[in-house]
Every structure is written in structure tokens, then in C-alpha cells.
Amino acid sequence: MNDTTTGAGKGARRTGKRPVTVTDIAQAVGVSRATVSLVLRGSPLVNVDTRARVEAELRRQRYVYNRTAANLRRRTSSSIALVINDLSNPFFAEFASGVDEALGGKGYVTLLGSTGESPERQQAVLTTLMEHTPTGFILSPAEGSDAAQLRQVLGTHANVLLFNRELPGADWDFLTLDNQQGAYLATRHLIERGHRQIAFFGGHAASSSCHQRRSGYQQALAEAGLPAPPQWMIESAPNRLEAAARTGDLFADGDRPSAAVCYNDTVALGLMLGLTSRGIRPGGDFAVTGFDDISEAAVAVPPLTTLTADPRERGRQAAALLLQRLDDPEAPPMRTVAPVQLRIRESSAARPT
């Protein structure tokens, strides 16, 4: 069975009583449907008097424009699909908010899809969304996504903007954070405050963002002539619990780091928990930095020095890039790197003891 047809008709609902259509208006005013259509679309061809009568009737009957019908006839679309992992991640919620704001301003409506970080669900969600004929896609791919699979469901759709996660083999537009520069800034910050033994903590080495952050970290250390032994690069799933559980790995060796550049804020918060439960005061005895500037970062104990990417602004930027793509479908794929800023909160990155 063809995937695209699975569930066809499922969830479709008979809408209420017959709505008012252009035909109703045309009959009432005594003009053709074409004339009503011209009025609706603001054509200058229509006689001012005719226009006024039509508009009055539109109001009187509380006519509601059926944009989906118009889109079908004109072979256009006025929606875009936004597919992310999960809105309960504040970073993506902010991002979505920015996308929706920018797109709404341009007359587009946002179709929402959540993958829950599952490539299978992602395929299903994209399939459903495709059936609604969006103009384009803004997609933050689920971990483990495969470009070929995506191409299979997205088909010839050129209007796709990938966000945040690199996808080998994909030739769509791509918007990414400056991960390397961010980690570089965090590492330099720790170095400037006197740290000489700095670990990189958390993330999956296989992911592109982790790879880039690690390389920014290594670059800063190399420039300062500081060591970056492999046992100081510690992997952890990006959640608080596992990060806390991995804390011990930092101190397995004799030569202990005095600070850690963390993959992201969640991992940093987990590490802070882990440190505390070992009697090590984060910020006091051991410096920590994060990445993302989630809202908890500001109220954590101690407040977390981190990198802010302004996710809402990234959302606006993603929308703008997609619109640009729509204007020139033939242009070669663009790769855009968004800046990232160090947000210093003194206490989490204290001087070494």
C-alpha cells in the first residue's frame, strides 16, 4: 500500500451548513461570479459602483473567502510546514514563534508538525503535510534522519530549509548556528579567567553540532597551547539525568580538569547536579559553561554562563530565507551560519581554586 494514501480520508470532517460562496453573492447582486472574484482580488478593472454593491453584499452575507479553493484553481499555496522535534523544548518553541510571526506577516499560515526526534514519525508527518500542499518546509531534522529518505517523501520539493542539524547528502538550504565559534568563545572565556585544564562535556560525538562545538573548543585550547586529552572529551545524551550520571568520568583520571565547556545548557545543568552531589560546588570549585541560554540558565544556581542564539530571531531568519528561496527556486542551495553570543553570568565560570 502506498504510504501517501494510508489514512486518506481519516480525520476528514463534514463541515457545517453550506457556506456563502461567490455564486451566492453574484446572484444577489446580479453580476457574474467572475466579477465578484475580481472584486475579491482587488482588480482595478471593476466599476467603482459595481465594486461597492458587491462589497456591501459580501459584508451582508458575511462571506468568508475560501482560500483553499482559490489555491487549488490558481495552483498556489499559502501555507508553509514547520517541522520540529518538539515544542516543549523552549529553544524550538521560541524558534517556532519567530517563524510563525514572520510568516504570518507575509500572509502565510503555519502548518505544524512534530517528529519527537523519531525519523519514522518524521516520515509520516512529512507525508501528511505534503498532502496539504504547503509552499515550503522549514525542517529541523530528527536525529538519525537520512537525506535520501527525506528526498523520497519531499520529492521534487525544492522549497525546503533545513535548520540546526546538518544532513549529509542533502542539497537544500541550511541554516545553522555558529557552533564552532560559540564553543571557541566559551573556552576562551574560561582560559581568560585562568583555567588551564578544561574538559568538553556532553553531546554525541556523531552529531554535527557536537563535532563543531568540540572543534571550537580544541581550537581555543590549541591557540593557548593548552592540552586537550581525549579522556576530557566526555559523551553524554543531551539530557539532565545522563549528564549528571557522567559527572564521574571527568574525575576518573589523576589529572583533573578545573572547568568544563558543556555541549548545551541541559547537559551543563545536569553536570551541576552531579558536581553538587559529589560535594563539588559548581562555579565555586569547578567552572561550567553551557550553550543555548534556555530560561533555566538565568535562574540556575549559580547562574550559567552560556551562548545565546536568539532562537526567535533565528525563526524569523529561517522564514526570510525560505521566502527568498521561493523567489528564486533555481538558485544554488545556500548555507547560512547564524551568529551566537557569549552571555556571561559571573558565578558559573569562576576562577580556578
Add this chain to the structure above:
Amino acid sequence: MNDTTTGAGKGARRTGKRPVTVTDIAQAVGVSRATVSLVLRGSPLVNVDTRARVEAELRRQRYVYNRTAANLRRRTSSSIALVINDLSNPFFAEFASGVDEALGGKGYVTLLGSTGESPERQQAVLTTLMEHTPTGFILSPAEGSDAAQLRQVLGTHANVLLFNRELPGADWDFLTLDNQQGAYLATRHLIERGHRQIAFFGGHAASSSCHQRRSGYQQALAEAGLPAPPQWMIESAPNRLEAAARTGDLFADGDRPSAAVCYNDTVALGLMLGLTSRGIRPGGDFAVTGFDDISEAAVAVPPLTTLTADPRERGRQAAALLLQRLDDPEAPPMRTVAPVQLRIRESSAARPT
């Protein structure tokens, strides 16, 4: 000019090359379009062999079902509109996530709209969404919304579920949190820990949720025979800054409270800031409770005792209620009160000193 026609065609985009249609498939297989349609919709009428040939061709040509066209012809819809204040509020982000999850499971797609807490933007957003003919609306009204105005744009649309904010004069389904019970639980908690002078801090008295929370607070005090002088009911916009600025109002009088039930977590966090800057240790010298259990509540200093509404579950519930409404458009409007649970985090609600 009719509002509903403003911007018609704006943002519409020519879609790429001609897509594969049922006609293409029918011609290739040598059957009628009707037969292809029956296959697509899984009709048992079709000969198994015919079905197989059609399905093979659908795959071969990578056919994508055009659900919008089908919806037009069938006079159905497979989308619902979700309109909230702003996704950057984690409570609503979680809520939206739950809605989308539940709706996606039923074959619906979510159309997103944000009001930014502005009734004017809300009207514009709803107007646009209406043009996309959603099956129903889940709407958390902007502050200052007016039922008559909403009815004007939503028209005869019966399939509307209001969430979280009471709207006088509205006769749509309504899902609300048990605000009264929540504040009652928080107040009792403080009383049980020995507090006798308890204030209610934050929120706009005019809003229904603030009113309900205050009345739960008063009920608990009344049951315990404790005073609730009017100067201990302090208004504040629900943001951190204003809450911090209002802190002094708690201590204007001679008779100082030793604890405050706060309108929500944001206000509570602001109050905690305000207390700290006055040298009063929140949790230590002055007990505080919140409402919402936003993610900062757990990591605040001290961790905040609050009420959790499980917003994601509320989202699922809202979706379920709307689906129920679709099944029976004639049923009288339902009012559903969702439970709320006290989440005790010891340190923020210490015993009085």
C-alpha cells in the same frame, strides 16, 4: 473593504511543475479516474488485480494525494486551528505540543496562530485561519477578548474550544484549570506549615483566573479563621519585573505577612527577586508559592512550591474535547475543569520564623 478579503492572494505562491494527478494514473493504467479514486480511498469495490495495478502505478509515479482538493470536493476539512498567545510561554508551548500530538494521531494537521495577547491581532489571525477552512478551533483568547467580536469572525462556527480564559457571553466549549482549588491547596499548605498571615500576590483582579485563585485563597483562610485584609491582595502584571517592583507593597503596612500565595510562577520568581534585594530570604524568611510549574520553578533558589497543571496533558484533553464536539455539533456547550496538583518543593514554603 471587507476584512475577509483583505490580502486575498497575498502570499500565495505558484507551486512548481505540474504534480502527478489521478488523471495521470488513470491514463497510465487504462482505467477511469473514478477507479483510481476508489483505490486511493481504500474502497472494497475494486477488483484486487485492478487495485494492484493502480497501486503499482501510484508508487511508480510517486503520486502525492492532494487532500485539499479532496476536502473541497467532499466538503470536509482535515485541519484544526490552534490559536494561542505565544509559544515562547512554556506553558502554552507544552499545551500546543499536546494538542498537536493528539490531533496528529487522528489524522488532523494543526494550523498555528499567535495573538501576542492582542485582540486586534487575534481578529486578523482568526480571519486568515478561517479562510483555510479548519474543522475547528482551539483558542486561548487574548486578554481583553470580546465574545461578540470573536463570534463575528468565527461566524457560525460551532466547533470552538476555549481554553484557559473565561469569556463572558461566549457559548462555546470551555476547558479551564481548577484555579480555585489550586490556590486553595497552596494556601492550605502554607497554613499547615504554620503561617497565619498570608498574602495573595500578583495577577490582574479583572481576569477570571486571578479572581478564581483569589477566591480559593480566601476560602482556605476563611475555613482556618484567618484574616485576609484587602491590603494583602496585591495586583501586578504577570511578569517578573513588575512583580519584583511590587514587592514593597507587601510590607507597606505595620502588619506584615509571612508568606504569599502568588498568582503564578513568573510572579513568584519576580517576588523572590524583590525579596532578595530587600535582604529577605525567600523560603527562609518569607514563604512563597507559585502556579503553573514552569521549568524554572524546579531550579529556582529556593525551588518553588507550586501547582502543576500538566499542560501537555491539557493539550491532549483539549484536542479530545474538540473531537467530541465534532461528533455532536448539537450538544450544549460543555464546561470542563481540569485538575491541578500541588507540587511541594520544601524550601520555598518554609515555616514562619
Add this chain to the structure above:
DNA sequence: CTGAAAGCGCTTACAG
């Protein structure tokens, strides 16, 4: 300036 006709991609009785 306005209308008659055709058509977007699909589905649904109705024949056979």
C-alpha cells in the same frame, strides 16, 4: 467594464 466557459484535483451518485 462584464459574462460565459473551462478547469484546478478530487469524489460521488448513477448506470451498466
Add this chain to the structure above:
DNA sequence: CTGAAAGCGCTTACAG
């Protein structure tokens, strides 16, 4: 079991 025809609500050349 399958096909011819009509139609969802709109728009677009094309005449006049």
C-alpha cells in the same frame, strides 16, 4: 466491478 458526468469554490483567459 468500472466509467461518464457533474460538481466542490474559486480564477482566468477570451470575447464582447
